[in-house]
Amino acid sequence: MPQFSGLSAVLLNCSLVHDPAKSHTRRLLSRVAGIMATEGVAVELIHMLDHRIGFGMVKDTTTLGDDVDDWPAIHGRIMNADILVIGTPIWLGVKSSVATLAIERLYAYSSDTNASGQYLYYGKAGGCVVTGNEDGVKACAMEILYALSHIGYTIPPQADCGWIGGIGPGPSYGDPVEGSDVPMGYDSEFTNKNATIMSWNLMHLARSLKDLGGFPVGGNVAATWKESTNAADQDPDRF
Amino acid sequence: MPQFSGLSAVLLNCSLVHDPAKSHTRRLLSRVAGIMATEGVAVELIHMLDHRIGFGMVKDTTTLGDDVDDWPAIHGRIMNADILVIGTPIWLGVKSSVATLAIERLYAYSSDTNASGQYLYYGKAGGCVVTGNEDGVKACAMEILYALSHIGYTIPPQADCGWIGGIGPGPSYGDPVEGSDVPMGYDSEFTNKNATIMSWNLMHLARSLKDLGGFPVGGNVAATWKESTNAADQDPDRF
Amino acid sequence: MPQFSGLSAVLLNCSLVHDPAKSHTRRLLSRVAGIMATEGVAVELIHMLDHRIGFGMVKDTTTLGDDVDDWPAIHGRIMNADILVIGTPIWLGVKSSVATLAIERLYAYSSDTNASGQYLYYGKAGGCVVTGNEDGVKACAMEILYALSHIGYTIPPQADCGWIGGIGPGPSYGDPVEGSDVPMGYDSEFTNKNATIMSWNLMHLARSLKDLGGFPVGGNVAATWKESTNAADQDPDRF
């Protein structure tokens, strides 16, 4: 049986571009998805702006009066997956409003727990894909990976990949290049290497966590953490 | 045999306070260390400012003309440990210069590889501890955890903990509280819970990675990534 | 004539709360607005979620197919004002999706120029107000003030103010406090001082810029920067 069969991944494209076909971020996400699919992972790429997703720190914004909220369905698909990759463009050096919205809506469930009593997202692996034309891959990755870690995802080594062009405005990932049949960035060894390593590390980690039956339990259950060796009982001057 | 015996951890205190006894960050680090030591982990807390550590993106700054550089010895201890926790105070909302220096010096080795050909820090678990009197725990954690992830550490869920007081200047972690025999912050349920969960998650993850013989190999070796299913061969428009 | 008469300010509340009456961030924005109004400034507070504002790096998202886009009208009010204050709640340590959206939509006009040929927002003063219950005032302020500066606003000293409670979940700004008739945070000397200083500094700066007839022209006009003493002609090894 292939090493990674039985795993599943959701890739969330948080582009500001309404038409998925025109999203640059989708193209790099697609390559990550391609690696995973080839290795036996069931992959789903969701274009956030194909959906109506409400603002608010709640699970379902129809409870706030919105007519429609597609988030609960998307969240269900994220919960069914072992891996989550958030893809974002860079604007003014930071992640998009849509990526921020996705993270807020993930966070709205963070007081829920899984069957072991750990926070809901324990036992899953998280990463991110960033594209822009100038600057900010790491700044976006810092915020996204931190948010995923904070709500319960485990983050493998080198869990981000991205592409930007040289300083200043210019073409974006996948734009045509005059005099070349290779679109912009498609042959970037750095981007391809990082996308490859990230994809494999997410699969390895998800495999390991699944084989372990989830993130190990003990000391990390909100309801019972005091019963394990805990911080409150440690001498702050012992070391 | 205890679950976590055989594991080791280095906690790096990047306080700006010269005398370790007066460092507030050390106190919270000490509690994290106490949990790990109680659970059988060999723990070492290193106070950066007890050492002379040079500036420069090199492994040893005596090669740049410094008389002394204590970093190579510290780095050796970090390499021998399964877990690294970086502790930092917050100044102006961000991590300290000493924490930034520690990360730069870790990064100077990042082109080295381990026995499997992966980046040097693969197979280890990383976390952080942050204290201040006002604001900035998450901003510090974002930068530190990202840096650790980027160079090869795996980051477990909820890998940061911290303490700050209310908005504005005020007492720091462990300062005396008038009319109470509990120093400031020692009874913060939130801080104690997060410190506990972080400590356990680092131990669980380090245990799992050690039992696996390191982070799984495949697709994540710099010299051979092209031989695995890789990004360069994936259709950017498949998904 | 009062010192600040003739000035105007827009305060943009980027809360995730749909009902303005329930927004904690509005309460601190209201105090900033109160100072300005008392000093003769024409103040307008806009609650972003009272409006339908589209996603996209365009001036008007109806051009992308949206039925409605209230942003162009809001942008017109921002352009008429001398001062812009962005108010945001903190979620997971960073500014809200709504604040990120507001900045993206401001940025979509950034290639426009004013009558002097400078970028559109030159000659205006910018600041921010941040509230949360735990941590992240400075991280939000960094991103917001940078964005405003980058697109042309001038940033006075201490251009941010905020309120958060102690570490961990808890009441928000203006929530009732048991056994007290002062709602949470209303008597925070630190928050009140910073809100006061920020408000006055924005008014002073806006007054000065208005009296100067805008930000001084020379070397900062996109179309003619090369005609002034410019970087391309300077010896990179002179200093």
Next chain:
Amino acid sequence: MPQFSGLSAVLLNCSLVHDPAKSHTRRLLSRVAGIMATEGVAVELIHMLDHRIGFGMVKDTTTLGDDVDDWPAIHGRIMNADILVIGTPIWLGVKSSVATLAIERLYAYSSDTNASGQYLYYGKAGGCVVTGNEDGVKACAMEILYALSHIGYTIPPQADCGWIGGIGPGPSYGDPVEGSDVPMGYDSEFTNKNATIMSWNLMHLARSLKDLGGFPVGGNVAATWKESTNAADQDPDRF
């Protein structure tokens, strides 16, 4: 009399490179310095690592036991200047340890006040220069400009400039380019334009602030802020 004569600027190079001649960041700083010097500003470029500067949140680290601390002398020069530009390389997406150290040492004086009772750095203009080979100009600028604003500097529009190469490792600013007599980045129109605009905006702002006799006084004096219209007296529900 030339428009900017009588003004002075300190540019602080926070490179990790010990030998100033080899610092890439110095080269872009030098171009900024060149513009200012040509326009009549008295310019001084200080290479931080030419000096011994201690760690610690104090004005003078010899009070903590250090043999030498060159910071008080550097601080004196910064206080005499109307403009401060902090130059930093990017490492792992963020500003250098040396830049962080410089900001900490500036901050250690922040409870001091000027002759008007305002915080010490009021009335001065601040900016930053960032170079790297890959990614992070804006992330560095956010932290540096925020810190300068927070301690009292005024930040003009577009107060940062920088250069990075394409994604991934590569040559740095000013490195030789094979087959060209123009070193890397020297002909970047984007970098030159931003460096030019930043330099002029800093000069314009410093000139205006000097002509005003400093940042206007009123509502922004720590000792007397309560006597002006202040936040504590404003109705949080008025707007």
